[in-house]
Amino acid sequence: MELFTNQVLAGIATGAIYACMALAVVMIYQAIDHLNFAQGEMAMFSTFISWQLMQWGVPYWAAFVITLIFSFIAGIAIERILFKPLAKAPVLTNVAGFIALYAIINSSAGLLWDFTIKQYPTPFGSSPFLGSQLISTHQAGMIGVTVLLLLGLYFFFQYTRIGLAMRAAASVPESARLVGINTSWMIALGWGMATAIGAIAGMLIAPVVFLEPNMMGGVLIYGFAAAVLGGLTSPFGAVVGGFLVGIFENLAGTYIPGVGNELKLPIALALIISVLVVKPAGLFGRHIVKRV
Amino acid sequence: MSAAEEVVAEGHTAVEAVPKRAMTLGTGTSLVVLAALIIAPVFVKNFIIFQMTMLLIYGLAVLALNILTGGSGQFSLGQSAFYAVGAYTTAVLMEHFNVNYALTLPIAGIVCFGFGFLFGQPALRLSGVYLALATFALATAMPQLLKLNFLEPWTGGVQGLVVTKPDAPFGLPMSQDMWLYYFSLAVVLAIYIFSVNLLRSRSGRAFMAIRDNEIAASAMGVDVALYKTLAFGVSAAITGIAGSLGAIAVQFVAPDSYTITLAISLFLGMVVGGVGWLPGSIVGAAFIIFVPNIAEGISKGLSGAVFGVLLFAVIYLVPHGARQVAILGQQLAGKLRKN
Numbered sequence: 001m002e003l004f005t006n007q008v009l010a011g012i013a014t015g016a017i018y019a020c021m022a023l024a025v026v027m028i029y030q031a032i033d034h035l036n037f038a039q040g041e042m043a044m045f046s047t048f049i050s051w052q053l054m055q056w057g058v059p060y061w062a063a064f065v066i067t068l069i070f071s072f073i074a075g076i077a078i079e080r081i082l083f084k085p086l087a088k089a090p091v092l093t094n095v096a097g098f099i100a101l102y103a104i105i106n107s108s109a110g111l112l113w114d115f116t117i118k119q120y121p122t123p124f125g126s127s128p129f130l131g132s133q134l135i136s137t138h139q140a141g142m143i144g145v146t147v148l149l150l151l152g153l154y155f156f157f158q159y160t161r162i163g164l165a166m167r168a169a170a171s172v173p174e175s176a177r178l179v180g181i182n183t184s185w186m187i188a189l190g191w192g193m194a195t196a197i198g199a200i201a202g203m204l205i206a207p208v209v210f211l212e213p214n215m216m217g218g219v220l221i222y223g224f225a226a227a228v229l230g231g232l233t234s235p236f237g238a239v240v241g242g243f244l245v246g247i248f249e250n251l252a253g254t255y256i257p258g259v260g261n262e263l264k265l266p267i268a269l270a271l272i273i274s275v276l277v278v279k280p281a282g283l284f285g286r287h288i289v290k291r292v
Numbered sequence: 293m294s295a296a297e298e299v300v301a302e303g304h305t306a307v308e309a310v311p312k313r314a315m316t317l318g319t320g321t322s323l324v325v326l327a328a329l330i331i332a333p334v335f336v337k338n339f340i341i342f343q344m345t346m347l348l349i350y351g352l353a354v355l356a357l358n359i360l361t362g363g364s365g366q367f368s369l370g371q372s373a374f375y376a377v378g379a380y381t382t383a384v385l386m387e388h389f390n391v392n393y394a395l396t397l398p399i400a401g402i403v404c405f406g407f408g409f410l411f412g413q414p415a416l417r418l419s420g421v422y423l424a425l426a427t428f429a430l431a432t433a434m435p436q437l438l439k440l441n442f443l444e445p446w447t448g449g450v451q452g453l454v455v456t457k458p459d460a461p462f463g464l465p466m467s468q469d470m471w472l473y474y475f476s477l478a479v480v481l482a483i484y485i486f487s488v489n490l491l492r493s494r495s496g497r498a499f500m501a502i503r504d505n506e507i508a509a510s511a512m513g514v515d516v517a518l519y520k521t522l523a524f525g526v527s528a529a530i531t532g533i534a535g536s537l538g539a540i541a542v543q544f545v546a547p548d549s550y551t552i553t554l555a556i557s558l559f560l561g562m563v564v565g566g567v568g569w570l571p572g573s574i575v576g577a578a579f580i581i582f583v584p585n586i587a588e589g590i591s592k593g594l595s596g597a598v599f600g601v602l603l604f605a606v607i608y609l610v611p612h613g614a615r616q617v618a619i620l621g622q623q624l625a626g627k628l629r630k631n
Contacts, residue, residue, distance in 0.1 A: 035421055035424075082604070085608060086607065086608075086611065088611075089607065089611035089612075090567065090611065090612065092361070092367075092559075092562075092563050092567055093563055093607050093611045093612070093613075095559075095563075096559075096560055096563040096564075096603060096607055097603075097604065097607055099556060099559075099560060099600075099603070100599075100600040100601075100603035100604045100607070101600065101604075102600070103596040103597065103599050103600035103603070104596065104597045104600035104601065104604075106596055107593075107594050107595065107596025107597040107598075107599075107600070108594065108597050110593070110596070111593045111594055111597075221428075221432070224425065225425065228421065228422060228425050232421065263433075263436050265432055265433075266429060266432055266433030266436055266437075269425070269428075269429030269432065269433070270429060270433070272425070272429075273414065273418075273425070273426045273429060276417070276418060276422055276425075276426070277414050277417045277418070280417055280418060280422065
């Protein structure tokens with residue numbers, strides 16, 4: 001039983017990483033209706049920016065804020081310059097665009113900062129949290145930040161005018177345009193916010209997985225899986241999905257014989273697919289009614 | 293706005309509707325392309341012949357994805373798994389059972405058809421990004437499954453298997469590479485003709501009806517479940533045959549040759565060639581084989597970035613891929629004829 005509790009706790013700790021990433025995935029999915037394959041790389045790049053600032057002697061929190069502002073603007077710029085011209089192109093062409101963006105960012109980061117692994121500082125410290133060996137204060141801090149972020153987003157979307165406008169633009173673009181919402185800029189805003197959230201995720205994840213251009217590859221896959229499991233229409237679902245995927249993964253690694261590190265991912269994905277077969281819109285997703 | 297327009301405007305279908313006549317080339321053009329493919333190897337070196345063989349093989353795999361996505365509107369990131377199953381079937385049959393290489397192709401096709409058909413069953417409940425995730429899971433699982441310990445006597449584990457390259461039969465005066473090229477060309481041609489006819493048949497129309505509007509298709513009496521899984525099966529079978537040819541051409545199979553990167557490449561090939569336009573498959577295959585090399589040539593350190601920029605350039609200029617170029621060419625030819 002103790003083994004079980006410990007594995008669940010460890011799962012929650014890794015789950016916090018996935019939850020962060022899943023939140024960014026859902027944000028952009030809400031704004032543009034696509035999964036952005038380059039999201040992990042964008043987060044990685046933002047993290048490198050903050051690392052570079054710290055190398056130049058900027059204190060952690062100042063670097064944190066500057067990186068957030070930079071990511072927000074960069075996200076909007078990427079949408080305006082690269083993806084707005086593709087707005088009328090077929091969906092699959094857009095997906096190809098994401099893959100191209102992925103290649104560009106990954107390769108540029110490799111050239112700028114090379115592929116060696118770098119240490120990344122944590123603002124929360126890394127001593128054991130409340131005497132538990134499995135969760136460090138950093139991981140506890142990460143869970144705290146994720147929850148804060150989720151609450152912040154909830155209030156933003158529920159109680160501000162601009163949040164309402166963004167929701168309207170995403171769900172019924174035509175009607176939103178008729179009441180005077182600039183839907184095209186709402187999409188850009190969605191990109192900016194998603195990139196900023198991705199940057200937060202990157203900066204929280206980097207102390208755990210270490211900083212290098214390929215650090216996000218695995219995390220993004222779990223982030224996608226978590227977002228899909230929780231339901232792509234629900235930020236709350238994404239966070240719950242993140243924790244569930246973390247727990248799934250750890251329990252599968254512990255209890256199913258013959259599952260090494262290599263097979264953890266396929267098994268976690270297989271479990272998620274079994275959930276989806278029963279609940280096709282995810283655990284907390286809205287079922288979208290189709291018109292014929 | 294009429295009802296029909298409304299459906300299009302609301303964008304229910306992720307894949308655009310390509311009418312079935314627009315999916316192929318005219319007879320004249322097809323024959324010219326075929327003649328060029330037959331004559332070309334006579335003039336070039338063995339290494340280039342090998343690359344042309346790979347071009348045909350990847351073209352075949354892109355064609356298979358095109359039938360699935362462009363034809364029936366289902367998205368797959370798992371094509372590398374079917375490719376791997378085909379390649380391993382051939383390698384195991386040739387090396388452990390001494391089966392003739394040509395005979396392994398239909399066997400690989402049948403094995404992959406079964407595999408794809410079965411995988412299509414749970415995938416029935418999923419569509420769009422959910423299906424993408426499911427197929428993605430298949431693609432990430434496949435290299436790990438091939439490395440499993442108890443399969444090692446057959447698959448060779450991480451080391452993989454070496455496949456012997458066949459000689460030209462009947463004492464034909466040809467290099468191995470050239471023989472393999474013509475052999476692949478014959479197989480690809482047969483499958484291309486089969487695919488064109490498949491999409492023109494009753495089944496093909498059923499695929500397209502499902503792609504354009506699943507609910508309307510089922511109301512008209514199309515067995516949606518059957519045709520969706522059938523599309524998966526056919527696509528998997530063709531991908532598997534491409535995998536077999538690939539194993540024979542490369543003379544080597546190993547789990548890490550069939551990762552998700554391969555599936556993503558095939559997807560890019562389909563987009564560049566034009567989704568739903570079968571002849572575009574070969575153009576897309578050329579893009580995924582040659583453009584990474586070109587990018588490497590331009591800048592070693594930034595090859596990924598150069599590849600990304602080139603890809604962006606292509607999708608900006610022709611968002612509908614090579615199909616758009618072909619349509620433009622046709623219109624231009626029509627205008628010239630009038631003048």
